[in-house]
Amino acid sequence: MSKIDIACIIDDDPIFVFGAKRMMQLADFCKSFMLFKDGEEALNALTPLMMSGEKIPDVILLDINMPIMDGWQFLDEFTKIKTSRQVTIFIVSSSxxxxxxxxxxxxxxxSNFIIKPISIPVLKEILEDMPKL
Structure with a gap:
């Protein structure tokens, strides 16, 4: 089981983001992180990367209840962007x-709906289910 290159967390809760990053570090989940506090910020940063063919996240952990642009709005826009690489998206919510x-x-x-908080076993399961990197 190899770790992924880039994990992206889109969530407005700094406590969840801190905890998720820590769990990812303990699980040896990824080499680096991209962090965004709402869907609009993430979309504005990820769109040019995807369109230029630059390195994009392998996994996105997406909250659905956020200000400015929620997770559903982000998904509606993000899925319109054409890219040659597959990005695996997980909804991670307290809902x-x-x-x-x-x-x-x-x-x-x-790929799936994960109830917060995220745990090391869940992260290891994500890694096992990821397409070969």
Whole structure:
């Protein structure tokens, strides 16, 4: 099981971001991080990278409840961008609303819905399920 190059966390909760980064470090999950506090900030940073063919995240951990541009709005825009590399997206949310978990199924680019907090076993499972890097 090899670690991924870049993991991206899109979440407005600094405590979750701190904890997720720490869990990723302990799980030897990735070599580097990209961090964004809302979907708009992430979209503005990732779009030019994807369009130019530069290094983009292998995995995005995406919160759905954020200010400015929420996770659903981000997904709607992000999935329109053409790229030659596959990005694996996981919704990571504290929401236990079945409607949110059902809505994930509308997005073919989303691999799974993970309830916060994220743990080392969940990160190791993500690594095992990743396409060969």
């Amino acid at each position: 236990i609303d079945p409607a949110d978990q059902h809505k994930v199924q509308e997005y073919e680019h989303v």
